[in-house]
Amino acid sequence: MFCCCIFLAVSLLHSLCHFHVSGYDPSCTEYPVFTPSALVVKYGDPANVTCVVCQKDCSGDASGLEHTVGKVSQNGTTMFWTVDRLTEWGISLHCYYNNDAGNQCTSILNPTLYQPPESVSISFVNHTEMMFENQQYTLQCSVQNVAPVQSLTVTFYRGNTALGHLQSNSEQKKPVNETFTLNITPRREDDGAQYWCESKLELRPAGPQRPPVVTSEKLPAIVHYGPELNEPPNPDVITITEGDTLHLNCSSVGNPSPSYTWTLPLNSSPSYSGSVLTIKSVGFEHEGQHICTVSNTVGTVTKEFNIDVQISSIPYIIRGTLLGVLVLVGLSLGCYCKRKQRGNYKLSKIIVIDTHRLFFLMGFPRKFRFPGWMFSISLSQREDQPADPRPQLIKERGPPCCYLFCSQFITDTIWPTNFGLGDFFLLTNVFSFSFSQRNYLDTMLSCYLFLVISLMISFRDVRVSASGSNCTEYPVFTPSALVVKYGDPANVTCVACQKDCSGDASGLEHAVGKISQSGTTMFWTVDRLTEWGISLQCYYTIDAGVQCTTVLNPTLYQLPESVSISFVNHTEMMFENQQYTLQCSVQNVAPVEKLNVTFYRGNTALGHQQSNSEQKKPVNKTFTLDITPRRKDDGAQYWCEAKLELGPAGPQSPPVVTSEKFSAPPVYYGPELNEPRNPDVITVKEGDTVHLNCSSVGNPSPSYTWTRPKNSSSSYTGSVLTISSVGFEHEGQYICTVSNTVGNVTKEFNVDVQASIPNSAAFPWIWIIVGVSVAVLFVLICVLCCLFYKQNRKGSYNLKDVLRFPMRTALPLQNCENI
Structure with a gap:
């Protein structure tokens, strides 16, 4: 029991x-089917949909389509819903039929009603003034009157570079205003960049093929940053040889443009305010520390230059050679005078020379210290003549040669000049003594030594005067720098001198153009400047016979005739992460050393390049840049810009010539899955709907191949496999293979079907x-x-x-x- x-x-x-x-309503063998299965309608547009109630289990009589707006017409088991102007938000359509068991089999369609934004605007949050580098600011994108907001994607851009994508977490169906924010930290290269935002309604796959997009205006940004030196740090000491040219480069970048202040050694030239200090002929007065201070409203930096000037060996080789030649001539002259000697003569007034001052006059720097009284020079004077403040050597019974070389040359040529010998000779003692006939050669050599030293002094003094040490001022050009376009007229004014105008000779040397003069002011004009590499030399001559000169080198420029861009040895498709070379060709431009070429992709600068050529005449120049395209660069436009940077004296807006925009070949890349990795097992209840999403991106567009369980239905080639009513026959492994000409990927779905819980x-x-x-x-x-x-x-x-x-x-x- x-x-x-x-x-x-x-x-x-x-x-x-x-x-x-x-128990999952087994009496419904099929469900009504809507066509289309998803409906996306723009606010105010007409709409229609068809519902096939049933095809097999149609024994019941009751069927219909529930709706709140629009009209329904029926043809057998097919119903047609239409509306002339859809303006109701959040509606739904219920299509149903009653089977023999008395159960209602229903399908629901929820149309998506959308409205593009009325306006999109961008701004900075609580900021209207300048921006500073490495500080954080907040961009705000305001989207007005848009629906449905959950389908809205907002992208922030700097130029053509996407900064971030944002979406709303609101589920509001009706139009709303939504604000999105993004924090940015600008850098100096972002100065002048334009910020903007883009709103896009992602309504696919049932929505428009091109999602509705509305963009904001472009908001320019000015990024201020402190000065930064272009050149690397200097060595501890810069060693240079006397007479060489020295360039102290303190150039820097900054926004606003920085100003320069130089602190120079006490014995150096007056103050200077440029970025590069040029000393054409370095002297010992330039030795010491030069400090450059670069500043703008954001900050200040300094750069130090420690200059050590070394002696130039070339002038002393020349002087030594001259001294040796003169000594040989003197010895030969002494031998000649010995044969001619017929009497004796007196010598008096011995002059002793301060050797420290003497060697300074001969060109040695002050740090040379020669010991003692090195030379004593003997000069004679007649006893019956009154004392003469100028030492003289007068013939009594001396040889004619001695009179010629000593008396005449020294008294009439060297001493009266402006060499300043009286300031450098120290008279210490006066002796009177007589020499016998046998020591006439000593007297002759003493006279000859004075001659040699005087010549060395004059040589040194003439060398210094030639470098302009006696010039108290220099001619001044107005403008101080001249930049002229090829073929344009030009003019410049030169004031030769204003104070030290005692000399008569002044002028302006020129190869082209005309000169007119008014006093010490000269006017140079040319109707059409077409000569390359000319220079203008404005000068005046002072009483010492020294010419004080200023040189002006006009810059003649010519814009490029054409600028073109292309790929080097490549015309077909491109592949992601492979390297290609862009080439920018600039035709017939001058001066090429002032040319700056920038490569662009869209509005994004890829690189700047300059030429190292010093050619003044027009030339053709080619610049290249290596790039590695990415998938987002597919369809991008490349172009280049040639700009002549002519400095402050050139046009305020530098002349620019751009190439045509070159659409790059397609960037091919293998398929990449959009959705993240699936869980190991996808558990679904019997009768539910399951979506197996295998969508991916790739170029060319990928194809899809599905491998399904044996007891499942036929093959499928779409990206999303949808099973409306899951049964136990759908249980198993689904493999999706995505492929294109570049590569392929696979994705697996393991589906486990569980029993359905009754109502x-x-x-x-x-x-x-x-x-x-x-x-x-x-x-x-x-x-x-x-x-x-x-x-x-x-x-x-x-x-x-x-x-x-x-x-x-x-x-x-x-x-x-x-x-």
Whole structure:
């Protein structure tokens, strides 16, 4: 009896479980189908949709399409919904039919109503003035009156570079105003960049093929930053040879443009305010520390130059050679005079020279210290003549040669000049003594030594005067720098001198043009300047016979005739992360050393290049730049810009010539999956809808191949595999293979189908019916068992006979008698 009850309970539970699995409305063998399956409509536009209620299970009579707006017409089991102007937000369409079991089989369509933004604007949050490098600022993009906001994507841009993508987390269906913010930290290369934002409604796949896009105006940014030196740090000491040219480069970049202040050694030239200090002929007065201070409103930097001037060996070689030649000539002259000697003569007034001042005059620097009284020069004077403040050597019975070389040259040529010998000779003692006939050569050599030293002094003094040390001022050009376009007229004014104008000679040397003069002011004009590499030399001559000159070198420039851009040895497709070379060709431009070429992709600068050629005449120049394209560069436009940087004297807006915009070949790259990696197993309930998303990006557009379980339906070639009503036959592994000409990737989906839980409203009634059934069966079994137990309590019975009891066949009479 107990075993029978257990068997019955297990059978009932098994039937209950089977009823639970089949409880997902098994009476609906199909569901209504909308065409299109998803509906996206712009606010105010007409819309229509078709619903096929059923195709097989159409035995029921009741079917329809519930709607709040629009009209519905029906043709058999097909219904047509139309609306002339859709303006209701959040509507839904219910298409249904009733089957024979009395159940309603329904499909719901929720149309998406969208409205592009009325306006999009960009601004900085709480900031209207200048920006500073490496400080954080907040960009704000305001989108007005857009719906649905959850489909809105906002992208911030700097030029053509995307800075960030943002989306709203609002689920509002009606139009709203939404504000998006992005923090940025500008750098100096962002100075002059334009910021803007773009709003895009991502309504695919049922939406417009080109998503509705609205962009803001472009907001220019000015980034201020402190000065930064262009040149690397200097060595501790800059060693240079006397007479060489020295360039101290303190050039820097900064915004606003920096100013320069130089602190020079005390004995150097007056102050200077340019970025590059040029000393054409370095002297010992330039030795020491030069400090350059660069400053703007943001900050200040300094750069130090420690100059050590060394002696030039070339002038001393020349002087030594001259001295040796003069000594040889003097010895030869002495031998000649010895043969001519016929008497003797007196010498007096010995002059001793301060050798420290003497060697300074001969060109040695002050740091040379020669010991003692090195030379003594003897000069003679007639005893019967009054004293003459100028030492003279007068012939008595001396040789004619001595009179010629000593007396005449020294007294009439060297001494009266402006060499300043009286300031440098120190008269220490006067001696009177006589020499005998045998020491006339000593007298001659003393005279000759004075001649040699005087010549060396004059040589040194003339060399210094030639470098302009006696010039108290120099001619001044107005303008100080001249920049002229090829073929244009030009003019310049030169004031030769204003104070030291005692000399008569002044002028302006020129190769082209005309000169007119008014006093010491000269005017140079040319109607059409076409000569390359000319120079203008304005000068005046002072009383010492020294010419004071200023040179002006006009800069003649010519804009490029053409600028073109292309790829080097490449015309076909490009592949991501491979290197290619851009080439910018500039034709017939001058001066090429002032040319600056910039490569662009869209509005993004890729690199700046300059020529190292010093050619003044027009030339053709080619610049190259290596690039590595990325997938986002597909369809980008490349171009280059040639700019002549002619400095402050040139045009305020530097002349610019740009190339045409060159559309690059397509950038090919292998497929890449959009969705993240799937979980190991995708669990779904029977009857639910599942979407297996294998969408990807690639160029060329990838193709999709699906490998499905054996018991599943036929093959599929789309990017998203949708199963509307999942059954146990859909359980298993799905493999999606995405491929194009560059490569392929695969994605696996492991689907596990679970039994569906019955409808919560019907669930209690099912258990009540099951419980009552179990109770009735249990009572019935107990009654039957009791009856059969009484009849057969003295014998045995077979359970099969009990089960056959309900049959109507009568038992044989003899069997009853036996009982």
